Amino acid sequence: MKTIKELISESLTEVEASKSIKRDESIRRVYKACPELKEIDDQILNVRNSRYIAVIDKDERLIKRFDIAEDELQVKRDRIMKINNIDPAFDMEKNICDKCGDTGFAKGSDGTLKVCSCRRKELEQCYEFSGMADFSSYKMKNYRDDYLGDPEGRKKIKNELLKVLLGLSDKDARTSLWVYSAPPQTGKTFLSVCVCKTAINLGKSAYYAKCEDLQTAGTDTLEDLKRIDFxxxxxxxxxxxxxxxxxxxxxxxxxxxTASKLPVILVTPFSKTELVNKCDMRISGKLQAAGLIAKENR
Ligand SMILES: [Zn+2]
Known part of the structure; x- marks a missing residue:
């Protein structure tokens, strides 16, 4: 399973290549429009190469001569640039995305560092790798607190899940295991997928799975599920x-x-009490100490 950070770092090679192509193109365009500048730049390059040899020879007199020559050429160059109105940075590599400086992460309007909009493709890919291929239309911005009534209750649950994700939950600091319990048809899956996507958007490794799918999950996936952030x-x-x-x-x-204090959220239509009573004994023991995310005490 590839994390969003890995996907972004892989795409950086591509970004570097296109930056260099863009730079070459810009140089070619400017030189074509102003051959005089190319001539001066070639001369400067020659002077620098000659100076380099003089440095090896330790010929102070020559070094000085080349320094003066370069200064003179530089003055000419500045003049040509000014007359022709050429961008002084035309021969430098520029960021493809100014928003994130090509790092793939940028601060959103709320100040948090998130995957930049220029990495939308990698983000969607990561959602797919993280068990959410079937939920491409589920987006947090479409989560409505007032859907189905009780906006306060829905908002509270959403915020509690986000707090667990961010390690901010003050509700029960002792546990990293949480039961999100709500009756059927209350939008649990929608919210769970959105919270999981939010984790990835914040640069974390995360996975969403249905419990029954653990049965068919490959060994690699199961190993990943033990170590990912969320x-x-x-x-x-x-x-x-x-x-x-x-x-x-x-x-x-x-x-x-739980040994590594990595958060797990178990999403269920059943009440915690019922689960503690009926689950497999090993799991039931762990559930007793789990935190509860629910509208009322379930
Ligand atoms: Zn960007």
């Missing part, structure tokens, strides 16, 4: 944990992640 497991239910292979896979993931 994990959301949807459709969590006691029955899923009783399915032997899922129970032990899940238990293993939770064990490694």
């Amino acid at each position: 994990l959301v497991l949807d459709d969590f239910a006691d029955s899923v944990t009783l399915h032997n292979s899922i129970g032990s896979v899940l238990n293993n993931i939770l064990e490694v992640r």
Whole structure:
């Protein structure tokens, strides 16, 4: 699984290449319009090369002569540039994206560092790699607090999930395991996917999966799920944990992640009490200490 940071760093090679092509193009264009400038630049280059030899020879007299020659050429050059109104930085590499200086991350209007809009492609790709290929239309900006009524409650849950993601939750600092419990048809999956996408947008490694899919996940993915910054497991239910292979896979993931204090959110329509009572024993034990994200005490 490739993280957003890896994807952006891979694309930097491409960015560097196009920067250099752009620079070459700009130089060619300026020299074509002003051959006089090219002539002076060639002369400056010659003087510098000759000076370099004089430095090796330790010939102080010659070095000085070349220094004076370059100064004179530079004065001429400045004049030509001014007369022809040439950008003094025409021969320098320029950023493709001024917003992020080609780093791929830029501060948003709210001041937080996020994936820059010039890396939209990498971001979408990362969402796909992170288990969200089927949810391309789910976007946090479309999450409406007032949808289905109870805007306060919906906002509270959204903010609690974001706090867990950002490590800001003051609700229960002892745990990194959270149960997000809400009745069916309340937009849990939508919100969970959006929070997971937000994590990636902030440069974190994150993954969204349905619990039952752990059964078919490859070894590499399962290893990634133990180490990534943020994990959301949807459709969590006691029955899923009783399915032997899922129970032990899940238990293993939770064990490694809680030991490293890496957040996991279990999304479920069931109440925490019910889950503690009915889940696979190993998981039930962990759930007892888990934090609860719910509108009312469930
Ligand atoms: Zn950018």
